[in-house]
Amino acid sequence: ATPSLKLLAPPTHSLSMLFGRILAASRAAAVRGAQRTVPLGFPGAQRTASTGAFPKLMSIRYDGLMAKCLIAAIVYYVPQDVVVLGGMFWSWHSTSSSISPKKKQADAEAALEAFKAKKGLDDVQVYKGRSTWHVTL
Numbered sequence: 001a002t003p004s005l006k007l008l009a010p011p012t013h014s015l016s017m018l019f020g021r022i023l024a025a026s027r028a029a030a031v032r033g034a035q036r037t038v039p040l041g042f043p044g045a046q047r048t049a050s051t052g053a054f055p056k057l058m059s060i061r062y063d064g065l066m067a068k069c070l071i072a073a074i075v076y077y078v079p080q081d082v083v084v085l086g087g088m089f090w091s092w093h094s095t096s097s098s099i100s101p102k103k104k105q106a107d108a109e110a111a112l113e114a115f116k117a118k119k120g121l122d123d124v125q126v127y128k129g130r131s132t133w134h135v136t137l
Contacts, residue, residue, distance in 0.1 A: 108133055
């Protein structure tokens with residue numbers, strides 16, 4: 001013989017309490033929704049996103065993966081870049097110094113006249129800076 005199982009109905013007071021709480025929560029949500037103003041004039045069109053001047057960044061953890069990767073990249077690449085760029089600037093400087101070396105002149109006016117006589121020039125434009133003069137033909 002098979003034993004018969006009796007299913008007990010849940011107590012009615014717990015169901016009525018459950019439905020009562022759901023009803024109260026829905027009423028409270030309706031009141032809160034009615035108090036909001038709808039900026040665009042029709043329901044469903046209210047904005048929920050932030051309207052600040054610029055987006056705010058999330059918090060950054062300095063012990064997180066992003067920070068550790070950035071630090072490792074800086075430590076690895078910056079010394080290489082300093083060496084390569086330093087060599088390039090030194091090469092450019094030495095090339096330009098060998099093409100047109102600068103020379104200190106005691107009398108700048110006399111040096112300009114000697115330059116014009118040597119090159120056979122009469123009309124040149126001279127920009128007189130604080131410590132350097134530039135001649136344009």
